[in-house]
Amino acid sequence: MLLTGVTGFVGAHLLNELLHRTGSRVHCVVRARDDGSAQARVDAAMAEYGLAPVDTGRVRAYAGDLAQDRFSLPEELYTRLASSVDVVVNNAASVSAAQSYGTIRGANVTGTHHVLRFAARTRLKRVHHISTLAVLLADDPVARQGLEARISGRPEARLRSSGYWLSKWVAEQLVNTAAERGLPVTIHRLARVSGHSSTGAWARGDFWNRILGGGLRIGALPDTRWADRFTPVDHVAAAVVELMLQPRSTGKVFHIADTPVVDIADIARWLSETGHPVGILPWEQWVKEVASDPDNPMALLIPHLRQGVSGRASDVLPSEEQNVDCRRFREALDSTGITFPAPGPALFGRYADALGLPSDHPETTAGSAL
Ligand SMILES: NC(=O)c1ccc[n+]([C@@H]2O[C@H](COP(=O)([O-])OP(=O)(O)OC[C@H]3O[C@@H](n4cnc5c(N)ncnc54)[C@H](OP(=O)(O)O)[C@@H]3O)[C@@H](O)[C@H]2O)c1
Structure with a gap:
């Protein structure tokens, strides 16, 4: 599989969970000078959050940038990955609330577009798109009711007030279009991802x-x-990976947010x-x-x-005041023992x-x- 954003808070925990729960090889595109530095950045992220070092036999990191065509990977490598990978986790994003839409569009919108194009290249790949509950600020009946469903409509003023929220809403629109064209996608909308429930380790900039x-x-x-809504990162990673392993999650939207405000x-x-x-x-x-x-x-x-x-x-x-329906999420995880x-x-x-x-x-x- 291909996992993006692995040097970040959520990505490092997703990688940790994927390595424990699956036997998959995980390919990672990481912003770095060269592949060696990309691998070193993955190792540093795991160490920063107190996670076990990765087995380099199973995890391969490549220097690349999602905002660039072909992730700026060499053509031969891109083609090889496109024909061997079967699942893509689109987790990378620029998450700064202070930056304008124009500044983060490359990572969040163009990056998503490139991920979807990769997923459709050579063979159809399942895509797990990591989104945010903030997209529910759209002017749309589905959003107003907080339903676990695709949102169309228009972004309302509050959503447009943040370049980050707006970019995540636009990214979801791209994912919706890809789904309508036949790409098997699942959207995971996250609430606030808080520190690890045992160690307390939390993204410093949060x-x-x-x-x-x-x-x-x-x-x-x-x-x-x-x-x-505070959802500890280890439980978020466990929930997302569990949903990834359930074939019936394809085509669905989940709110990874089943916890009180x-x-x-x-x-x-x-x-x-x-x-x-x-x-x-x-x-x-x-x-x-x-x-x-x-x-x-x-x-x-x-x-x-x-x-x-x-x-x-x-x-x-x-x-804080939004309707957030988590019934589908709760049903899917019922009897798995995964809760917040x-x-x-x-x-x-x-x-x-x-x-x-x-x-x-x-x-x-x-x-x-x-
Ligand atoms: N944390 C939360 O509370 C929260 C809540 C809702 C949704 N989410 C979603 O969860 C996902 C992960 O967020 P996070 O909190 O883990 O953020 P993070 O710690 O800032 O990590 C973001 C990751 O994306 C990578 N990235 C950004 N632009 C890239 C590009 N152009 N090419 C390649 N990689 C790029 C970053 O790489 P560098 O290390 O090179 O910067 C980093 O690995 C995002 O999609 C976010 O919208 C998070």
């Missing part, structure tokens, strides 16, 4: 990881209505219960405190947040511990005394 890290540094979270007040309470005391500060005061702490992980985002943000969740996060852990003190205490910040939690205090 918005919520920055909020937790930044909030713990100053002992306060902002008084906002920010809320989200939690808000910032819940999180503050859970952190405090596990010995990471945080209060709640009024928005303006919180922003001021963060801005005066240059090493704060949120400091970088302050200019972005100040632009018209009044602390309303809808300004920066898509999913209930969000609560255990999970968020682990995230705080993984951030390695000051705590009066007995275990952490003992550990840091060594």
Whole structure:
């Protein structure tokens, strides 16, 4: 199979899960100088998230760029892969909320177009497209009801306010067209992918990881209505790979999001219960405190947040008030034992511990005394 975005947070965990659950060889296109550096980047990603090193007999990394024609691979290699691969996981994307549509279109839209073209070349390949619940912000009855189905309609203003969300919506439209033309595709719409449920390892640049890290540094979270669905990355990878292994998932859309919405007040309470005391500060005061702490992980985002943000969740996060139907996902995973852990003190205490910040939690205090 071909897996894209393997040097990223979700991709590294998908690779780990695929290697455990299948006997497949996995080919990876990685932005790098040469194939050796591409392989080194895969190894570094696995190490960064505390995952087992990959067996190079099963995982091959090639230097390439999805935004370029033929992934910028040599013609002979591209043709060989196109005739030997039978499944493609289109996971790569530029996920920066701060970048414009024009900046990330190459990776997210052109990249998807190239992946679909690859999937149709020589032999039809099954495609698993990794998307986001944010596409439900479209002006479309299916989207408004939050259904696990293809979305047409038009992107509404809020969706268009983010280049990233818009690019993921456009990418889904390309996938829909490919499906209508006979390509066997499955769409997996992810919620917030949070840290690993055991180790707490989480993408450093993630918005919520920055909020937790930044909030713990100053002992306060902002008084906002920010809320989200938190799905630990190891459970997301297990769910997506399980769905990939089910032949009946072809042609379907799944919401990998079967967990309740939690808000910032819940999180503050859970952190405090596990010995990471945080209060709640009024928005303006919180922003001021963060801005005066240059090493704060949120400091970088302050200019972005100040632009018209009044602390309303809808300004920066898509999913807190949306209808999100997960019935198909739940049915498909019924009896597999794969579920999401209930969000609560255990999970968020682990995230705080993984951030390695000051705590009066007995275990952490003992550990840091060594
Ligand atoms: N994390 C979440 O909470 C979340 C939520 C909903 C949906 N998703 C979806 O999940 C997928 C993975 O996200 P993530 O959080 O794992 O992001 P990430 O950590 O930033 O990883 C993105 C990956 O895509 C690769 N990539 C980007 N542009 C590329 C290009 N032109 N050619 C080749 N590779 C390219 C990156 O390579 P480099 O290392 O070279 O940059 C990296 O490996 C995305 O499709 C995203 O939309 C994520």
